Amino acid sequence: MWPYATNPATSPSSPMPDLTPTRLLLEAGVRENRWAGFSLAAFSVHSLFTLHGGCVSDPSDSVPWYSAGKPVTALGVLSFLTQTPQLASTSLQTTFPELASSYFGGLNLTDVLTHRTGLRFPNLPVHSPAKEIFAILAKAEPRDFSLxxxxxxxxxxxxxxLLGQWLARQTQIPWEDFLCQKILKPGGAANMFFASLSRFSSVSMVEKKAGHWTSVPPSFGPGSGLCGSATDLARLYHALTM
Known part of the structure; x- marks a missing residue:
């Protein structure tokens, strides 16, 4: 049984507040060109409420959630560690021979999950071949980032x-498939997915340049590539908090 299964009988009775002021504020932002669109969803007891507008024409439209992929990935790793807790303190080079004798290879999974690696890769080309990325990680030292x-x-x-690669090697299936099977589907978010070179959200992320909204390249990877509707994301968070 999924550890985050919900029990409707224990759902707290908390009425949804009036969303009219929020809706009016968001719609005004679109009219005034402060943002291109919006998509929100929330649960109250067992009722789902949605708000959307601008470039999001339907609450079922998939949009890029970026950082929402991070807790999903962390949950996937933690769920696997419930079966093999000793792996949390095992050096990463045990799983990744590519990192042997490197600073990164001497760290462990707990260091990565708690952000205590002394490393920072804001521009890592996560769409590059894994061999090239491992080469970058293997050369990295904290002093390279003034850490x-x-x-x-x-x-x-x-x-x-690296957490995505760790899941793939431990489970012998692609990390995105594992997260879909073990976290997204059981959480009621089966339609959510991680962007790839061949699959993107129906609504792209945009940025404002010279007063006009232009699409930006999609983000990839287990940390920033999660896509789906606001409704799916609300279902997932609802399941996780029950």
Whole structure:
């Protein structure tokens, strides 16, 4: 049984607040060109409420959630560790021979999950071949980022990419398939997915340039590539908090 299964009988009775002010604020932001669109969803007891507008024409439209992929990936790793807790303190080079004798290879899974690697890779090319990425990680030292060994520092790409690779090697299936089977589907978010070179969200992320909204390249990887509707994401978070 999935450890985050819900029990409707224990759901707290908390009425949804009036969302009219929020809706009016968001719609005004679209009219005034402060943002291109919006998509929100929330549960109240067993009722689902949604808000959407601008470039999001339907609450079922898939949008890029980026950092929402991080807790999903962490949950996937933690769920696997319930079966093999000793792997949390095992050096990464045990799983990744590519990191043998490197600083990164001497760290362990707990260091990565708690952001205490002393490394930061804001621009890691996660769509590159794995061999090239491992070469980058193997050469990295904390001093390259003006950090100390095992210093707490948020790493937006490197650690998350490695967690995905760790899941793939431990489970012998692609990390995105594992996260879909073990986290997304049981959490009621079966339609969510991680972006790839051949699959993107129906609504792209945009940025404002010279007063106009333009699409930006999609983000990939277990840390920032999660896509889906606001409804799916709300279902997932609802399941996780029950």
């Amino acid at each position: 100390l060994p095992r210093q707490a520092a948020y790493d937006p790409r490197g650690g998350w990419w």
